[in-house]
Amino acid sequence: MKLLEARGLSVFYGDLQALFDIAVAVEPGQTVALIGANGAGKTTFLKSIAGLIASKRGSIAFEGAEIGALPAEQIARLGLTLVPEGRLLFQNLTIEENLLIGAYTGRKGYWNLGRVYELFPAMAARGREMPFVLSGGEQQMVAIGRALMANPRLLLADEISQGLAPVVVDQIYKSFPAIRAEGTSIIIVEQEVRRAAAASDYTYCLLKGRVTLEGRSKDLSFDQLSHAYFGA
Amino acid sequence: MKAAIALIVFAAVAAVVGLLAPIYDWAGGLRFASEMFLYLAMAQMWNLLAGYAGLLCMGQQMFIGLGTYALFYSSLQFNVSPYWVMPLAAVFAGAMAALAALFMFRLRVIYFAIGTWILSDMIASFISRTPELGGASGYQLSEVLPLINFDWFDQVIFWIAAGLAYAAVWGAYALMRSSIGLGLMSIRDNDLAAASLGVDVWINRFIVFVIAGAGCGLAGSVYFTAQLAMGPQQAFDPNWVVAMLFITIVGGIGTLEGPILGTAIYFALREVFTNVLDLSGAWYLIALGGAAMIVMLYAPTGLWPEIRDRFGIAGLSVRRRPPPGLIAKTS
Numbered sequence: 001m002k003l004l005e006a007r008g009l010s011v012f013y014g015d016l017q018a019l020f021d022i023a024v025a026v027e028p029g030q031t032v033a034l035i036g037a038n039g040a041g042k043t044t045f046l047k048s049i050a051g052l053i054a055s056k057r058g059s060i061a062f063e064g065a066e067i068g069a070l071p072a073e074q075i076a077r078l079g080l081t082l083v084p085e086g087r088l089l090f091q092n093l094t095i096e097e098n099l100l101i102g103a104y105t106g107r108k109g110y111w112n113l114g115r116v117y118e119l120f121p122a123m124a125a126r127g128r129e130m131p132f133v134l135s136g137g138e139q140q141m142v143a144i145g146r147a148l149m150a151n152p153r154l155l156l157a158d159e160i161s162q163g164l165a166p167v168v169v170d171q172i173y174k175s176f177p178a179i180r181a182e183g184t185s186i187i188i189v190e191q192e193v194r195r196a197a198a199a200s201d202y203t204y205c206l207l208k209g210r211v212t213l214e215g216r217s218k219d220l221s222f223d224q225l226s227h228a229y230f231g232a
Numbered sequence: 233m234k235a236a237i238a239l240i241v242f243a244a245v246a247a248v249v250g251l252l253a254p255i256y257d258w259a260g261g262l263r264f265a266s267e268m269f270l271y272l273a274m275a276q277m278w279n280l281l282a283g284y285a286g287l288l289c290m291g292q293q294m295f296i297g298l299g300t301y302a303l304f305y306s307s308l309q310f311n312v313s314p315y316w317v318m319p320l321a322a323v324f325a326g327a328m329a330a331l332a333a334l335f336m337f338r339l340r341v342i343y344f345a346i347g348t349w350i351l352s353d354m355i356a357s358f359i360s361r362t363p364e365l366g367g368a369s370g371y372q373l374s375e376v377l378p379l380i381n382f383d384w385f386d387q388v389i390f391w392i393a394a395g396l397a398y399a400a401v402w403g404a405y406a407l408m409r410s411s412i413g414l415g416l417m418s419i420r421d422n423d424l425a426a427a428s429l430g431v432d433v434w435i436n437r438f439i440v441f442v443i444a445g446a447g448c449g450l451a452g453s454v455y456f457t458a459q460l461a462m463g464p465q466q467a468f469d470p471n472w473v474v475a476m477l478f479i480t481i482v483g484g485i486g487t488l489e490g491p492i493l494g495t496a497i498y499f500a501l502r503e504v505f506t507n508v509l510d511l512s513g514a515w516y517l518i519a520l521g522g523a524a525m526i527v528m529l530y531a532p533t534g535l536w537p538e539i540r541d542r543f544g545i546a547g548l549s550v551r552r553r554p555p556p557g558l559i560a561k562t563s
Contacts, residue, residue: 050428076430088425090418101418104411105430150430 001064003028003154003185004049004080008058011041011048018044019209021058026154026202031176031186033200033217035193037229040206042189043085046156050082051075063153077105079153083160085189087143089131095142096127102149109151110182116145119175137168144172148179155179155186161195173199193225207231266390266458268499269397271475273451275483275491276400277444278476283486284408284416285440288341291348292448293472294332294355299325299449300456300467301359304371313379314457315388318450325449329442337434337441349470356468370463377460389458396451404488407443412436478520482527484534493536 004026011019019041026032034042047053049060051072060068067075076082081102090098099116117124120141131139140160147155161169176186176199190196197203197217205213205228213220213228274296281287302324306317332351339347360368373380407413415436418426423433452472456462475498483494505511505519531538539545 052424052428072424072427073430073432076428081430082428084425084428088422090421090425092421093414093417097414097417101414101426101429101431104415146429 001028002026002061003030003063004187005061006045006049006058007061009045009048009060010057011044011053012055012057017209019048019056022206022209022211024204024211026185026187028153029180029183029185030202031180031188031200033196033203034187034189034206035191035196035203035225035229036206037191039208041209042206043158044209045206046082046158046187046189049075050080050156052082076150077107079107079151080156081147081150081152081154082156083143083147083158085158085162087139089139089142089146091131093131094128095123095131095134098131098142099127099146099149102146105150107151111148111151113149116148119148119178120145135168137164137171140164140168140172141175144175148184152184155184156189157186158189159191160188161190161192169195193222193229197225205229262386262390263458264499266386266393267455268495269390269393270451270455271479271498272397272491272495273393273400274448274472275476275479275495276397276404276488277447277451278473279480279485279488279491280404280407280440281444282477283480283490284413284420285437286341286420287437287441288345289348289441289444290345290473291350291352292444292476293468293470294348294352295325295329295445295448296452296455296472297352297356297359297464297467298328299446299451299453300462301365301371302449303453303457304373304462305365307373307376308371311376311379313376314373314453315392318392318453318457321453322446322450325452326442326446328449329445330438332445333438333441337437349473352468352470356464359468360464366463368464370461370465370467372461373457374460386458389454392454393451396447396454400447400451401488401492403443403447407440408488412439416440478524481534482524484536484538484540487534487536487540489540490534490536493539494534497535 002025004024006022006024009019009022009024010017022045024032024034024045034045036042044053048056051067051070051074056068058068059066062075062078062080065078067078067080090101093101096113099113103112122138123141123145126134131142134142144157144160160172164172173195179186188196188200197220200217203213203215203217203220203225204211205225207228208231212231213224274292278289278292281289281292299321303314303317303321306312306320307314310317332348336344336347336351359365408416415426415431418429418431419433419436427433452467456467479491479494479498481494482497483492484490501520501523505516509519511519527535
């Protein structure tokens with residue numbers, strides 16, 4: 001059984017259609033990359049799966065159960081957790097409180113406060129500080145740690161390298177094998193094609209709300225990808 | 233640590249003042265203190281709603297009225313002392329809040345404010361047109377007066393009111409330190425991120441709404457027990473929510489100390505305006521509104537946050553604040 005399977009997914013913002021008949025599947029344990037230019041619909045796709053967009057058509061099955069009509073908090077409780085674009089940390093809560101919110105679903109598993117601090121040792125000493133004192137990369141680590149606290153089956157990582165220095169992005173990507181090792185599948189939304197292909201098993205390319213290319217990441221050539229990416 | 237010391241000092245001072253007051257045997261002062269404590273309890277409930285749960289409830293007087301009616305009706309009906317049916321006032325008002333939430337929570341922000349206000353007016357109108365519920369003249373506790381010992385009446389009311397105020401402040405503190413509080417504060421910061429982490433916005437708000445309804449119902453029933461009489465006009469008076477709003481906003485909305493400071497200011501102004509300046513009726517309300525506007529212009533978040541930040545007091549903060557230097561660095 002597939003972990004996540006979206007079929008015929010169309011999403012609307014009022015009269016504007018943002019996604020057209022999307023079909024995306026994630027196998028258990030897989031890392032899937034979702035690439036595409038700005039406005040291709042990557043974030044919209046993740047938000048609609050996470051239950052943050054109500055106006056959609058088509059089917060979304062998570063572990064075989066239809067979740068398309070569920071509100072966000074119930075989807076989160078099933079083990080599907082979003083690391084939102086721009087991180088969206090809770091600015092009036094401490095770093096540790098931010099992480100604790102992640103455990104709100106009460107899902108048991110490998111991840112807890114200690115294990116998150118092990119994964120991102122730089123955070124361990126700073127639990128009582130407020131998020132705004134952190135660098136962008138550190139904030140991203142808190143956002144990922146917060147999502148891991150929910151012990152998700154599937155982690156949706158939206159634009160996690162946005163605005164970060166390459167060396168910091170490397171650090172964050174290095175945490176992925178440890179996350180996968182505990183049985184969590186990942187969807188990475190990424191603008192940088194090479195990095196996404198290297199970190200994933202399977203790639204979907206989106207262009208103007210449609211899937212223009214998909215395949216096993218190592219089978220896709222750079223020419224194919226750039227053609228699908230730009231539509232040229 | 234600093235917060236813990238502040239808490240202990242605050243509790244100790246409040247307890248000493250509370251313990252001494254009845255010994256003075258100064259009935260007027262005792263009644264005045266009881267009224268202050270009840271207003272504080274109500275304002276703290278409203279602060280939970282508007283300051284933490286994002287529920288701008290302009291009909292909170294409906295729970296004061298419903299609790300009061302529950303107490304008077306059951307006391308007279310079963311011929312029991314009003315003291316014994318006070319818990320019923322809280323339970324009934326809380327249950328009605330749960331019922332109201334099912335409908336009112338469909339309304340967003342300003343619609344919720346207006347919706348609750350109208351609901352309160354509807355209930356008041358319904359009661360004043362229903363002779364079986366006392367009609368427009370309400371109820372008096374005259375039939376159960378023999379059950380009350382009037383040697384101790386003011387003292388007992390005082391102790392109940394003081395206990396209620398303490399319970400409101402510490403209860404709010406405990407609630408905000410709990411996972412419900414953490415959930416509410418995350419919703420206040422970013423409701424989308426909170427929802428996608430499994431925080432149920434609806435149920436968190438529901439819990440707070442029911443608690444606030446029960447608290448106001450209980451406080452209202454104690455207030456009108458002290459009066460020995462009530463009517464729908466007084467019990468469902470919109471001025472109740474105006475007082476709660478004034479106290480919370482002037483004191484500092486979204487802080488637990490705000491309503492304490494706000495209550496002191498509200499009653500100080502009331503005494504000055506009515507007893508010293510001899511203002512009455514509309515002039516008193518105009519003066520009070522003027523004072524509120526001045527505070528809002530100079531300290532939009534209320535007076536307590538101003539004082540706290542100026543003197544670096546930790547107080548009852550449910551957050552762990554960074555040292556002031558860190559705040560300055562980023563601005």
